[in-house]
Amino acid sequence: MSSPSPQPGPARSAQPEFAVRGAVDLSALSRPQAPPPGEPGGAPEAGGFVVDVSEANFEQLVRDSSTYPVVMLIWIPTDQANAELGGTLGRLADEYGGRFLLGRVDAQAYPQVAAAFQVQGVPTVVAVLQGQPLPLFQGAAEEQQIRGVLDQVLAAAEQNGVNGRAPGAAPAAAEAEQPLPPLPxxxxxxxxxxxxxxxxxxxxxxxxxxxxxxxxxxxxxxxxxxxxxxxxxxxxxxxxxxxxxxxxxxxxxxxxxxxxxxxxxxxxxxxxxxxxxxxxxxxxxxxxxxxxxxxxxxxxxxxxxxxxxxxxxxxxxxx
Incomplete structure (x- = not known):
């Protein structure tokens, strides 16, 4: 796994710096296949702090990255290795409780959205902070390695003031019992x-x-x-x-x-x-x-x- 340490994102600009640079390598289509998300043996369905990205919601998610970090998984959901990585990232998104939102981009269904990240193949994971893409790693990875990369992303987000919580699952029981006091x-x-x-x-x-x-x-x-x-x-x-x-x-x-x-x-x-x-x-x-x-x-x-x-x-x- 290539996992460069994320650095604090570049200063906010008027427009997100995404640019299509050709097609994404879809060679994963020839590898062992997995069931579609939500079926036994496949990646989990979207929900909670996991959303599926399309042309309809992509720009909104980029805008939302000024409030909370968005981690994008560019994948083919029916590829076995992609599905395993998607499952791991989904579990971590729920575990982190909204400190980041996981967006899943089906490179086969939405090639233009996938190509906007300028990736060479799938699966690839990219963070988005304040509208700016921050490449994280490509290929499979161990859960502990992924945790380390996510922690670095969250640290960079904190330095940039991007410390909101993504909407999603209901708050944990302990949080529900001790609600935060209202702001003045x-x-x-x-x-x-x-x-x-x-x-x-x-x-x-x-x-x-x-x-x-x-x-x-x-x-x-x-x-x-x-x-x-x-x-x-x-x-x-x-x-x-x-x-x-x-x-x-x-x-x-x-x-x-x-x-x-x-x-x-x-x-x-x-x-x-x-x-x-x-x-x-x-x-x-x-x-x-x-x-x-x-x-x-x-x-x-x-x-x-x-x-x-x-x-x-x-x-x-x-x-």
């Missing part, structure tokens, strides 16, 4: 606004919460997250990097790339880019850099050792 009204208002993609309303709700309680750390972190989403909504990573490279002392260009680095999980790079500009910046630019760094510190978490190190550099540069 303004936090719920902000959450609902994010769900309907009204980021301005989410910002307003968090700002109101902070006016009521300036020590509301959850509102401070939420506000930083939403502002980052606003700033990077239509950002082009390549264009932003080129602008920063062409004008190394341009503070606004550096701020744009730092945001995208943060979104991509490159926390140290984001901090260093802004801290490096502080010594030569004028008073106005220093204030811009200071404010943005404090927001990025909130995103990383005040307990993160990288934040502690960066805070010391910030203090030295300012004072």
């Amino acid at each position: 009204p303004l936090h719920q208002e902000a959450y609902d606004a994010i769900e309907r993609d009204d980021l301005d309303a989410a910002v307003a709700a968090y700002e109101k919460a902070l006016r009521q309680d300036p020590k509301d750390s959850d509102a401070t972190a939420g506000l930083a997250q939403v502002r980052l989403m606003q700033r990077t909504r239509d950002a082009d990573l390549a264009a932003a990097r080129k602008a920063a490279a062409d004008a190394p002392s341009d503070v606004d260009a550096a701020l744009a790339v730092a945001d995208l680095d943060m979104l991509g999980g490159k926390v140290d790079d984001a901090f260093a880019r802004l801290l490096d500009l502080l010594p030569g910046a004028d008073a106005d630019d220093k204030e811009k850099l200071r404010v943005r760094l404090l927001e990025l510190f909130e995103l990383a978490g005040t307990g993160d050792p990288r934040v502690s190190k960066a805070r010391k550099r910030l203090a030295i540069s300012l004072y």
